[in-house]
Amino acid sequence: MKSQLSTRLEAHGIRPTAIRLLVLDALGTDGRAYSLSELEAKLSTVDKSSVFRALTLFSANALVHCIEDSRGQTRYAPCHDECRCHEGTGDMADFHPHFECERCARVWCLRSEHLPVVELPEGFRPRFASYVVKGLCPQCKAHRRLPKRPL
Ligand SMILES: [Zn+2]
Ligand SMILES: [Zn+2]
């Protein structure tokens, strides 16, 4: 039986190995962008350098895109079908913004949004653009409203 995960890897020219399948599975489909340490925590049985190597390969083969969070950590997010962030068309509308929660520090892709197009001077070509909206995620927002527990 061929899993959906192997099909996704093969569609990007990546040979499915047990570790690559585990890493891709850990990246999930819920629109989160994970830091290396978050992924390592989810993949405690996998050697850390193998996780990093798989992510580097995924990024080089347009299966994930990388963004930097406000702590300067790289975060990896699986590219979705409409993601053209690797195509280098030079079109700012190919990039989507991200959301960073200031309380739990988790990051999400805002996949259905497009970055505002910035007109660049003649001769300049964009490779990547990052737009991060900061605030509270639904969980942290709800948690914040809870009354303090009595001692
Ligand atoms: Zn992408
Ligand atoms: Zn949060």
Ligand SMILES: [Zn+2]
């Ligand atoms: Zn993203």
